[in-house]
Amino acid sequence: GAGVSQTPSNKVTEKGKYVELRCDPISGHTALYWYRQSLGQGPEFLIYFQGTGAADDSGLPNDRFFAVRPEGSVSTLKIQRTERGDSAVYLCASSPHGGGTDGYTFGSGTRLTVV
């Protein structure tokens, strides 16, 4: 596609529920990143995929968070037993090979609200 697409754009869920957030990167981009942005703060790194594999998942806050990219294109961020503190905007970015020289293209994000 022309850009990075994230769905849904907004998600409201009850505390304790399971949610999935989807990211469609730019076609052909091998690198995909997930970030989380709390209100008034800069984005924080969660996980980076190179192809199908998670090359760096050091930013995932705990084992309730998990992400997959089974075919090296679309990625899903999964959050189990959601907590109110998980409320944030979840941003996805992709890059042709890795952001070092190519830069990054970000999606518009999914705003997650846990009530």
Next chain:
Amino acid sequence: KQEVTQIPAALSVPEGENLVLNCSFTDSAIYNLQWFRQDPGKGLTSLLLIQSSQREQTSGRLNASLDKSSGRSTLYIAASQPGDSATYLCAVVGNAGNMLTFGGGTRLMVKP
């Protein structure tokens, strides 16, 4: 661990002013530095990317400089316009990693 700080956190200026946004980072071993713009409720738009070997980059009314040894970057906006109102984020990619480390952003308001 890399830390990125942006000063000021918020800035309000009248239209037409030239302004400077500041970014500092604690680990000078960076691969590149990038400035982004974020409008309310939107994703990030890349403005300028400076490789570690470069000193500055320019795009239109924007000029970004990089002093890697001192851990500083500035974003200069000339002749500001109300349409420049947004949050500006600075981020670095370290030599050891592939992800961006962001500052907290500067919220800019340009008043007509």
